[in-house]
Amino acid sequence: MPRGRTDRNEGVTIRDVAARAGVSVATVSRVLAGNYPTAPATRSKVMRAVRDLDYVVNVHARALAGISAKMIAVVVDAVTAPFYAYVAQGAEEQAAEDGRLCLICTTGGDPARELAIVKLMREQRADAVILVGSVVPSEDYTARMTQYAHALSAAGTRLVLCGRPALGPDVPALTAEYDNAGGAYAVTSHLLSAGHRRILFLGSSPGGTTADARVDGYRRALADHRVPVDPGLEVPGGFGRPAGYRMMRERLAAGAPDFTAVFAGDDLVAAGALQALREAGLRVPEDVSMVGYNDDPFAADIGLTTVHIPAEELGRAAVRLAVRGADDAPVRAMLGTHIVVRDSVRPLTRPL
Numbered sequence: 001m002p003r004g005r006t007d008r009n010e011g012v013t014i015r016d017v018a019a020r021a022g023v024s025v026a027t028v029s030r031v032l033a034g035n036y037p038t039a040p041a042t043r044s045k046v047m048r049a050v051r052d053l054d055y056v057v058n059v060h061a062r063a064l065a066g067i068s069a070k071m072i073a074v075v076v077d078a079v080t081a082p083f084y085a086y087v088a089q090g091a092e093e094q095a096a097e098d099g100r101l102c103l104i105c106t107t108g109g110d111p112a113r114e115l116a117i118v119k120l121m122r123e124q125r126a127d128a129v130i131l132v133g134s135v136v137p138s139e140d141y142t143a144r145m146t147q148y149a150h151a152l153s154a155a156g157t158r159l160v161l162c163g164r165p166a167l168g169p170d171v172p173a174l175t176a177e178y179d180n181a182g183g184a185y186a187v188t189s190h191l192l193s194a195g196h197r198r199i200l201f202l203g204s205s206p207g208g209t210t211a212d213a214r215v216d217g218y219r220r221a222l223a224d225h226r227v228p229v230d231p232g233l234e235v236p237g238g239f240g241r242p243a244g245y246r247m248m249r250e251r252l253a254a255g256a257p258d259f260t261a262v263f264a265g266d267d268l269v270a271a272g273a274l275q276a277l278r279e280a281g282l283r284v285p286e287d288v289s290m291v292g293y294n295d296d297p298f299a300a301d302i303g304l305t306t307v308h309i310p311a312e313e314l315g316r317a318a319v320r321l322a323v324r325g326a327d328d329a330p331v332r333a334m335l336g337t338h339i340v341v342r343d344s345v346r347p348l349t350r351p352l
Contacts, residue, residue, distance in 0.1 A: 012053045020049035071101045073121045076132045077109045082296040090315025098323050111141045118148045128158040128322030134210035149173050162318040164209050176318035176333045183307035183337035184217025187291045192225045195348030196261040201234045203265025244272025252280050267292040267299045285346035303343035310335050
């Protein structure tokens with residue numbers, strides 16, 4: 001049985017390892033880092049001491065000491081939402097292929113927490129920080145994130161904005177995006193081509209980068225089909241199933257439907273709205289047509305026509321941007337979106 005402490009003990013330090021092996025602390029550090037030539041016999045003594053003491057390297061201390069942890073941080077609202085989960089999965093797979101550790105961080109949609117994570121990752125000298133999804137960029141948030149972007153760049157850490165627009169032309173940040181407004185334009189045009197003119201947009205979020213782009217695509221499609229934009233058909237409330245259910249319940253409680261179709265801001269909004277419609281005795285698509293956005297896995301189960309986002313590839317693209325080597329490599333990746341047509345839209349013989 002090995003001598004000394006054989007249970008995992010956080011009190012064991014690199015000095016303990018050096019004392020057991022009969023070498024200097026610097027020698028132990030070089031052996032563990034693997035970045036400096038050492039004699040085989042010396043390396044053997046150090047590694048035997050590491051095993052005997054069950055020493056665990058403090059990766060945070062190594063990072064702060066200037067030894068690269070080859071770490072990429074992926075910052076999302078939540079890992080329970082399918083979009084974020086798939087982006088994180090793609091990023092993790094690409095990071096593993098590139099020899100990087102992928103750290104997934106969640107903010108719960110709190111901009112202050114996002115800023116705090118970015119600050120921490122700069123201190124930990126991560127290779128890259130990838131910020132995923134929508135944000136409501138207040139003046140203070142934009143100013144602080146711009147400051148952090150410059151600080152990250154100075155420390156050799158790349159900032160990647162994934163699924164959100166750039167901060168500005170002079171901000172050192174890369175962007176991995178998808179054609180958000182284009183997807184909204186296409187799916188709204190699909191409803192218009194089916195004869196619908198009263199299309200309810202459910203889940204606008206003024207100031208939110210993701211929702212604003214979808215509203216923009218929705219409005220442009222209406223304009224191109226010579227259908228006046230009716231602000232009364234744009235319902236604020238954000239994304240998510242509870243929001244979709246609440247917004248539709250409130251809309252139906254105000255009176256008979258004054259719309260023939262619904263463009264749900266995302267598939268979860270569509271699921272909540274569908275439940276509220278069913279409770280009111282209304283059927284999709286017989287009474288109300290509906291489309292969503294994201295192409296979450298459950299969308300196929302409920303027959304929802306929606307916009308497909310290549311979420312896993314988006315995560316991969318963000319990591320590839322982050323780890324690129326050449327100075328003249330792209331600073332932006334734009335992925336396409338497309339409609340997935342299912343059974344939730346009924347053509348009208350005569351528009352309302």
